[in-house]
Structure formats: C-alpha cells, structure tokens
Amino acid sequence: MLRRLIESLESCPMVRRGEYNYFIHPITDGVPIVEPALLREVACAMVCVMDLAGVDKIVTAEAMGIHIGTTLSMMTDIPLTIMRKRQYNLPGEVAVHQSTGYSSGELYLNGIERGDRVAVIDDVISTGGTMRAVIAALEGAGAEIADICVVIRRGEADVGRPFTTLVSIEVDESGVHVVDTCR
Template sequence: MPDLLNMLVDSGAIKYGEFVLSSGKKSSVYIDIKLAVTNPEILETVAGMMAEKLKSVDFDRIACIELGGVPLAVALSLKTKKPLVIFRKKKKEYGTQEEFIGDIDRGDRIVVVEDVITTGKSAKSVVERVEKAGGKVVRVIAVVDREESDLTPVSLLRLSDILSQSKFQ
C-alpha cells in the first residue's frame, strides 16, 4: 500500500506557514484532505486504509457531515458495501427540510467519518445527531487527528506523525 503521508505531501495537501483553522485556532501546519481526496489514487488509498482499520468493528452504516467527510464516506461505503448517511451542516429551510440524507434505523451501529479532527466539534455534532436519530456511534475515524480534542478517534495519521517527518517541513 502506498505511503499516505508521502501521497499527502506530494499532492500539496500538507502546507507549512501561518494558518487559521476552522476552529479559530492558529497553526503552522494546514492539512487539506479535501484537496488530497480529489485525487482518485489518494481517495482509494484512504478508503482502503479506513476499511482495514474497521475490519473488526461491527457496524451498519457510515455517517459524515458535509463537505469534507462526503468523498471519504462515499469511498468507504463502496469499499465496505455499507450504506451511508450525510448530515447537513445546517438543516434545510426548504423542500423536505431534512437534517440528513439517508436512513438511520433505531439501534443502527454507526461509524462517523471525518477528514481532519482538531477540536472534535464537527465529529461530536454528528455523534449527537446520530444518537438523536436513534443510532449508536461505535467508532469515529479520521484521516488525520490533530490530537487536540478529547475524542479518541481511530486515525490514519496523527499530527505528531506528520511533524516527526522533518524532511517534509
């Protein structure tokens, strides 16, 4: 399996400089998984690695929040043959006014997929919404865990992994 860190670096998804993250925090490293997974080879690699890490997890569905989690959840759904649920950041005020796309049956075991976890706010929002809909979150998985939240996600890479590879800076 190709080395994910090298793939992210080669794609330009890991940037060094001064950045403000969606959480409002400042960081010298920006990790743009949205950009990276526009490359089908990287997306396929991520989905394969996630599927491997979830091999021993008994789950019924995959959930994500738009936008960053969508390609990841779709690719993982194709890999695992599990249906997915896409949560909207904000409930629609028109049409069916649905909060999410897909189905959650009472008791469904759900894996929440994220691109990058910093504070965990987005992932926690999905967890709460899954539970409100009757599901049970059995795992949170992310491509990169910035190791700043109180969540303990399964991750493919941690920020400390990236920073320890000084040749990339």
C-alpha cells in the first residue's frame, strides 16, 4: 500500500546541512515534484491508521505539513489550521519555540478554541523538536489531542505522547533506508 512512498524514499537524494544528512523528498520538501498519486497514497494511509472520530480540527506545522494536511482535510471534511513561522498577534495566538536538527525559531498557533478535539499531522519527525512545540502550543490553547500521525519517522524521538508513523527510516552516507512500515 505504501509502495510509492517507500520506493521514492529509497531513491531520493541527500545533502549535508552542517553535520546533518538531510534527505530531499517530495513529501518533506515539495521537490523535485509532488505526484498526486503519492500524495493520495500518503493521505489514504493516514485516514486508515488515524483515529479521526469526533475530531474538530487538523493541525500541522508550516511548511511541509501543509500539502499533506490539505489533502487530509479535503478527504475528511475536517478543517485545517497551520502553525506558522509568522506572528499575527490575533487574540488567543499561542507562541512556542521550535528547534530541529538544523534550525530553530518560533511557531504560532491560531484558530484553536479551548476543548477542541484535534488531530496533529506532519511530514517527518527527527529530533521531535517541532512536534514537542506543536503539542505544547495545543496544550497551552486547551485543546484535546485525539491523535498524532507523522508520515516519516527518522530516529527515536520522544514527544511525551504516543504517535503513529507510516514509515520509519534510517539515513546514512549511502542514503535513506526504510526499516519499518505501519502495514
């Protein structure tokens, strides 16, 4: 079922970002091209593995959760909010610090009301810094996190809650290796 995702990961290019081996893939970078069939495969798998019962809103982080979150939202009719790297200063906006293996900055959550039941999705988890920031923001806003699903798990990050991943990978000098899948 995840044939396109697995094959494209195992043949994707990689660059160095400092000490970090950064793989480049349509789902995590939007380049070189996002094939509709791949996006469909990923979103269909998410619908299958996630508990979306009674979920009011899907939450993702800028930028590379957006195409996945949009597809999932269109398939399920659940509205989407995007945690932005830009501050809007709207009433109730929640700011949190995000750090990854190669960058750091702020993320801003809007559009969540106390008691909202939310599902969190993202393209990849590596250090877990982004997901911990998203969870902290949602807890700060008083949301109930119903489920968390990330397309690609790289490493063993702990975010303090269980989460589902579609595939687990290892990355070394020779490239990406898929070591586990959700089905």
